Amino acid sequence: MNSTHSISRHALVWFRHDLRLDDNQSLVAACQYAAEHQGLVRAIFFVTPEQWALHDTAPIQLDFIERQVNQLAIELAELGIPLDICHSDSFEAMPAQLSQYVNYWQISKVFATSEPECNEQRRDHAVIGAGVDLELSQQHCVLAPLSVLNLAGEMYKVFTPFAKKWREIAKQVPIQTLARPEPIAAPLPSPKYVEFNCAKSCSHHWPVGELAAQAKLRQFAKDKVADYQASRDFPAIDGTSQLSAYLAIGILSPRQCIQVLLSHSPDAIVHDDSPGRCWLNELVWREFYRHLLVAFPKLSKSANFNALADQIKWRNNKQEFQAWCEGRTGYPLVDAAMRQLNQTGWMHNRLRMVTASFLTKHLLVDWRWGERYFRQKLIDGDLAANNGGWQWSAGTGCDAQPYFRVFNPISQCEKFDPTGAFIRTYLPELESVELKLIHKLKIHSQAQLFVDTDYASPIVDHKFARTRAIAVLSAMKKGSAKALQVKAQQVRQVGSDSSVDLDKEIFG
Numbered sequence: 001m002n003s004t005h006s007i008s009r010h011a012l013v014w015f016r017h018d019l020r021l022d023d024n025q026s027l028v029a030a031c032q033y034a035a036e037h038q039g040l041v042r043a044i045f046f047v048t049p050e051q052w053a054l055h056d057t058a059p060i061q062l063d064f065i066e067r068q069v070n071q072l073a074i075e076l077a078e079l080g081i082p083l084d085i086c087h088s089d090s091f092e093a094m095p096a097q098l099s100q101y102v103n104y105w106q107i108s109k110v111f112a113t114s115e116p117e118c119n120e121q122r123r124d125h126a127v128i129g130a131g132v133d134l135e136l137s138q139q140h141c142v143l144a145p146l147s148v149l150n151l152a153g154e155m156y157k158v159f160t161p162f163a164k165k166w167r168e169i170a171k172q173v174p175i176q177t178l179a180r181p182e183p184i185a186a187p188l189p190s191p192k193y194v195e196f197n198c199a200k201s202c203s204h205h206w207p208v209g210e211l212a213a214q215a216k217l218r219q220f221a222k223d224k225v226a227d228y229q230a231s232r233d234f235p236a237i238d239g240t241s242q243l244s245a246y247l248a249i250g251i252l253s254p255r256q257c258i259q260v261l262l263s264h265s266p267d268a269i270v271h272d273d274s275p276g277r278c279w280l281n282e283l284v285w286r287e288f289y290r291h292l293l294v295a296f297p298k299l300s301k302s303a304n305f306n307a308l309a310d311q312i313k314w315r316n317n318k319q320e321f322q323a324w325c326e327g328r329t330g331y332p333l334v335d336a337a338m339r340q341l342n343q344t345g346w347m348h349n350r351l352r353m354v355t356a357s358f359l360t361k362h363l364l365v366d367w368r369w370g371e372r373y374f375r376q377k378l379i380d381g382d383l384a385a386n387n388g389g390w391q392w393s394a395g396t397g398c399d400a401q402p403y404f405r406v407f408n409p410i411s412q413c414e415k416f417d418p419t420g421a422f423i424r425t426y427l428p429e430l431e432s433v434e435l436k437l438i439h440k441l442k443i444h445s446q447a448q449l450f451v452d453t454d455y456a457s458p459i460v461d462h463k464f465a466r467t468r469a470i471a472v473l474s475a476m477k478k479g480s481a482k483a484l485q486v487k488a489q490q491v492r493q494v495g496s497d498s499s500v501d502l503d504k505e506i507f508g
Ligand SMILES: Cc1cc2nc3c(=O)[nH]c(=O)nc-3n(C[C@H](O)[C@H](O)[C@H](O)COP(=O)(O)OP(=O)(O)OC[C@H]3O[C@@H](n4cnc5c(N)ncnc54)[C@H](O)[C@@H]3O)c2cc1C
Pocket: 232, 240, 241, 242, 243, 244, 245, 247, 248, 282, 283, 285, 286, 287, 289, 347, 348, 349, 350, 352, 353, 356, 374, 378, 380, 381, 382, 383, 385, 386, 387, 388, 389, 390, 393
């Protein structure tokens, strides 16, 4: 018809943390672009061991990524799309490398999913600066960062009003996923497995592939979502979805999770008492932390959200930190949780809160040490959720547990592992210790309790540690006055009916 139509234009999909073919906006857009311009589609993934080391990406997560990228290569080949797995020394090297690649293959446009972290955003700006036509989608969230704002047009700093606004918007937009594109060319031969040249540890407990992830999601939504609220705090019960590893590297999209949730619990967004509401809330927490990372880039640079926390004098005792890392604090729930992390690469959410509180409050170790250790171990390591969880636990975050609330690791154990099933799984030393003694740690002389076992004595007395934590962390006192102001402001904005929730959120 006209000359532009006779020139083929090729598209490139740059896979990062969106390692899937279903509901992948970048892939769909690339295929549409190529079809409109009689072009072809290629795909690329960068292996960046040095960058991963700088980001403390866990060896188990790298193994999981390697396995999924190779699975992706096979499925892309079936669509006629070759996936190039390329090495890059660092993010700094990528703009030149990508620009060279694009020129070599005569690619006109590159499609990718945006990432909320600061280094990743800087990398993408540099790629655009190098002349690459890069189109970014915001599909790492259901609602794009900076689209859920308060009346003043600012990002919320408290979760409850953010979630309310998130639901108001989500109610009005259809939550639909995108189908996997049709083959764009003849199928290619199945590619050979490519090993990443970096330190990895076995992730085979977690099956890769979208089919496996989607089946796990559907089964959870069908069998467990209704009981989630009642069972989610008990680590011995298999009551949570265990989908975080899949969401973290994008084998699943958050939109897919919500679509499947709504197919079993259609009123989860609109009704507070819907059986699906509690799980929906967790997905909204995920969005909250991602939005915060974009609105406050200093969070990616390990800054305290609350600047008053800069005054805290952390003790940072290396031996105590090491004991915490190895599960040798003498507090059974903390130790069993840390051993779960070390042995499996995953930890239950209740235990992430208990262990993070113990490190930052009982031992007064800077939350950044714990955040880094988690990143080095977690299969679901994710900067936004990890930073948010650690700052919440330490009380330094924007929507944080107040500094004066200190989890009691003994009563948490009594309440959330009442039969001792969880602690006994990871602490065989306690096999012969009576449960009631473990749960009554507080009324026993510490040295006597575990005298006949190989188990450590408590590293610090709970009461003493609690008093010390409150004294040291009161550097953030003005922060709680600020929380009161925020509360009053939110109540004015959203109406008095939410004041009870806000009270709970700020004061527990
Ligand atoms: C100190 C600390 C560190 C954490 N670090 C991470 C991390 O690195 N990566 C990570 O994915 N989550 C992190 N979390 C959040 C949470 O513990 C995990 O997402 C959850 O335990 C994963 O298990 P699940 O998939 O069974 O979750 P479910 O209970 O089934 O929840 C469904 C999904 O919602 C999201 N989600 C749930 N809770 C939260 C939360 N509090 N914040 C943000 N997203 C949430 C996750 O994507 C999760 O897969 C952290 C929490 C704390 C307190």
